[in-house]
Amino acid sequence: MVASANHSRPGSDHPAGGRGFAVYLHWPFCLAKCPYCDFNSHVRESIDQNAWRRALLDEVDRAASRLPGRRVDSIFFGGGTPSLMPPDTVAALIDRIAHCWNLEGDAEITLEANPTSVEAGRFRAYADAGVNRLSLGVQALNDGDLRRLGRNHDAGQAMAALLLARETFPRCNFDLIYARPGQSLSDWRSELGQALDLQPGHLSLYQLSIEKGTAFDGTVRPAEEDLAADLFELTQTLCDDAGLPAYEISNHAAPGQESRHNLTYWRYGEYLGLGPGAHGRLLIDGERVATSQRTSPENWLAGDGRSKESVLSVEERATEMLMMGLRLTRGVNGADFLTEVGVPLAEWLDGSSLDQLLRQKLLSWHGEDLAASRDGLQVLNAVLAELLP
Numbered sequence: 001m002v003a004s005a006n007h008s009r010p011g012s013d014h015p016a017g018g019r020g021f022a023v024y025l026h027w028p029f030c031l032a033k034c035p036y037c038d039f040n041s042h043v044r045e046s047i048d049q050n051a052w053r054r055a056l057l058d059e060v061d062r063a064a065s066r067l068p069g070r071r072v073d074s075i076f077f078g079g080g081t082p083s084l085m086p087p088d089t090v091a092a093l094i095d096r097i098a099h100c101w102n103l104e105g106d107a108e109i110t111l112e113a114n115p116t117s118v119e120a121g122r123f124r125a126y127a128d129a130g131v132n133r134l135s136l137g138v139q140a141l142n143d144g145d146l147r148r149l150g151r152n153h154d155a156g157q158a159m160a161a162l163l164l165a166r167e168t169f170p171r172c173n174f175d176l177i178y179a180r181p182g183q184s185l186s187d188w189r190s191e192l193g194q195a196l197d198l199q200p201g202h203l204s205l206y207q208l209s210i211e212k213g214t215a216f217d218g219t220v221r222p223a224e225e226d227l228a229a230d231l232f233e234l235t236q237t238l239c240d241d242a243g244l245p246a247y248e249i250s251n252h253a254a255p256g257q258e259s260r261h262n263l264t265y266w267r268y269g270e271y272l273g274l275g276p277g278a279h280g281r282l283l284i285d286g287e288r289v290a291t292s293q294r295t296s297p298e299n300w301l302a303g304d305g306r307s308k309e310s311v312l313s314v315e316e317r318a319t320e321m322l323m324m325g326l327r328l329t330r331g332v333n334g335a336d337f338l339t340e341v342g343v344p345l346a347e348w349l350d351g352s353s354l355d356q357l358l359r360q361k362l363l364s365w366h367g368e369d370l371a372a373s374r375d376g377l378q379v380l381n382a383v384l385a386e387l388l389p
């Protein structure tokens with residue numbers, strides 16, 4: 001089998017063609033650690049803001065010298081809590097990215113924010129820095145659940161932050177966590193209804209997962225399987241009815257409001273990850289290079305050996321592309337797969353597991369594209385285990 005990643009589309013000047021080039025910057029600090037969270041996020045009494053700014057700018061410069069000539073489709077400040085970043089650091093990073101590469105005029109520039117009033121006070125400055133999409137971690141719309149989730153904001157603050165975000169940014173998303181302890185179908189029906197009444201352009205709706213090593217591990221039980229399935233189904237129905245269909249397992253958008261940045265991950269485009277714990281998938285000389293940055297903020301800032309890299313095999317590329325692409329309701333694009341792997345998707349997957357998944361209507365072909373059905377999305381991990389033994 002032949003690796004043929006470097007097939008740019010006509011007129012495109014990045015190696016992943018229409019799948020895009022995305023830049024992710026990780027800010028690893030939070031005011032408090034939420035008991036369910038296993039993201040690379042840390043609480044620190046003091047942060048040397050100048051050193052962090054210098055180090056992140058240096059990383060952008062270093063990356064630019066290796067990846068010349070890219071057009072940047074999206075930038076994402078994720079965390080942790082990037083709404084604790086000084087706005088002038090955000091501005092300096094956007095300017096440096098624009099200086100190093102060609103930043104598309106319509107590039108999507110997202111910042112994740114927590115909805116406390118202090119952070120909302122910085123929204124204007126982030127917009128002035130160039131952020132044009134805010135992603136707010138609301139998590140719940142009632143005070144009891146927010147307390148139980150260990151959040152340091154209440155529902156009133158979340159609502160105020162949402163309204164201000166809508167006035168300040170052209171595009172907004174907000175995150176909710178459902179399948180919380182004790183949450184019934186009717187609780188979620190009314191809470192999601194309230195969220196949809198706000199007419200967001202984009203909603204990320206995650207089922208609570210209990211992660212190893214978090215404070216919830218061993219103290220909170222995930223929702224029973226049947227209830228989780230019913231909650232998922234209800235979520236799809238309510239969002240469809242409100243004109244916000246799922247385009248990925250947990251992400252819903254009005255037409256045209258999908259996150260370009262996240263689509264680059266799911267379509268297996270080219271993405272650069274900078275900052276502690278960030279991952280990237282670069283396309284260099286036809287190879288797919290997996291990068292990961294050191295997770296500890298202090299070790300990362302110290303500078304030595306910040307990034308580890310490995311070249312992925314064709315099999316790894318195919319597996320990753322399927323794992324990411326099948327999360328999308330439109331599935332894995334056959335033409336993109338051929339570009340990435342060098343073999344048509346149907347040939348690559350030919351086998352009895354695929355036939356069985358097709359017969360069970362968990363997967364289906366749409367021309368050369370392969371997608372999971374709604375039932376397939378519900379049990380995607382099992383589908384992938386069957387498909388990619």
Ligand SMILES: C[S@@+](CC[C@H](N)C(=O)[O-])C[C@H]1O[C@@H](n2cnc3c(N)ncnc32)[C@H](O)[C@@H]1O
Binds near residue numbers: 113139175210211
């Ligand atoms: C990087 S995190 C947090 C962003 C921001 N710091 C915040 O807390 O609002 C992105 C999203 O992942 C979701 N999330 C994190 N841990 C989760 C878990 N264990 N189960 C379900 N969703 C989770 C939350 O909705 C969260 O907003």
Ligand code: SF4
Binds near residue numbers: 029032
């Ligand atoms: S959920 Fe957000 S605020 Fe809470 S610890 Fe994780 S990254 Fe930090």
